[in-house]
Amino acid sequence: MSKGRLSDKINIGVADLTFTPEGSSIPVYLGLTKGGTTLEYTPEYYDITSDQTGKTPLDSILIGEEVKITTELLDTTLEHISTVVPTADKEGGEDKVSAVTFGRRPGLRLGHNAGVLRVHPVSAGVGRTDKDVIVYRAANKASLKLAYELENEWVIPCEFVGYPDDFRPEGDQLFRIGEYKDYREPNKRIVSFWITPSNPDVKVGSTIKFKCNAMYEDGSTEDMTDKATWISSEEDIATIQVSSGNAVATGVAEGTVVIQAQLIGYTSSTTLRVNGI
Structure with a gap:
């Protein structure tokens, strides 16, 4: 039985991103990116030490986890700006956004504007999901940057931060790599x-x-x-x-x-x- 070449197992290249807003079942394709997409996962531990061992830890206790996905979107349509920038409000009908507006009172909670973010490596191929990254509740914290320069493009900077989804099982509340499984039923805690x-x-x-x-x-x-x-x-x-x-x-x-x-x-x-x- 052929085990396949090592090179077949190495992922390179860009990724497709989709974002499904809270309360919607239709994912929004976020378009092309500039400079690629990066995922950072950081677990935080508290080290238990004693006088006898000095700084050598006796044990380490997980006290928090952070996942962050950064990218820059080149598709800067008004629809995409209103989708991924939580502080933006859109004007217009259901079929067309005529404007996006900014300026709200403090108190906006990003968790109320979070959605499912999926990162699919293009090199993995169509229909193959074992390399996909799915953040269950992601919201964009980045500032908006629109370039008015001859040799530069408009981009939507994105710093998607993941928040725990406590409707999901313990150990599967932040993000996963691989096939997506929906645990959103029941919707009451x-x-x-x-x-x-x-x-x-x-x-x-x-x-x-x-x-x-x-x-x-x-x-x-x-x-x-x-x-x-x-x-x-x-x-x-x-x-x-x-x-x-x-x-x-x-x-x-x-x-x-x-x-x-x-x-x-x-x-x-x-x-x-x-x-x-």
Whole structure:
């Protein structure tokens, strides 16, 4: 089997950028860039030290992460300026922007103007996404710079900063490299997640039905049994699978297992004791 040439695995060249504003499902192609596009990811750690070890760290604790994508866009249409410059307001109808205006009172929150930013290396090829970078909530903090010079072009400077999307699972809230997976359902924040029944018994060869429910910050609840991933810690003792809106566990052999439901970063567990016939 051919493993491919090393040169095939090396990415060079420019990238296509798209930006999907919050509340929209249609990505905006941002056009050509000047000077390329750069991604910087910076994790910040706090080092734990002691008198005995001096400055040698005993451990390091992650206290923050930052992702930043910088580029300059050559397509300076009014539509693009109003799309990527958060302080710009647009005038005109749905089909055409006639002007963009500036000047607002302090207090604008960039997180309310963030969207999904995708960087696709052109050298990766059409349809190949394993090298794509997707920042889930990105907003542009750069100043606007329009050149009025003979040998210079108008550009839209962009410094896209990523903000955490806490509707996504833990460990997948800032950005990813590779295929995009949308976790925007549900759009309300979950504050409680639990399994019923709690710590039940079942006999070998018999079944028992589990459900899991979520409570949202507004107090409403929803049955999440079909959407959750169900796991048995010991399938030799009990198996579990979703059927007709229930998570059905089957006793296989005597013993105790942990039944767990996982849902976009939330987990809930209970024990199941399997008794002899």
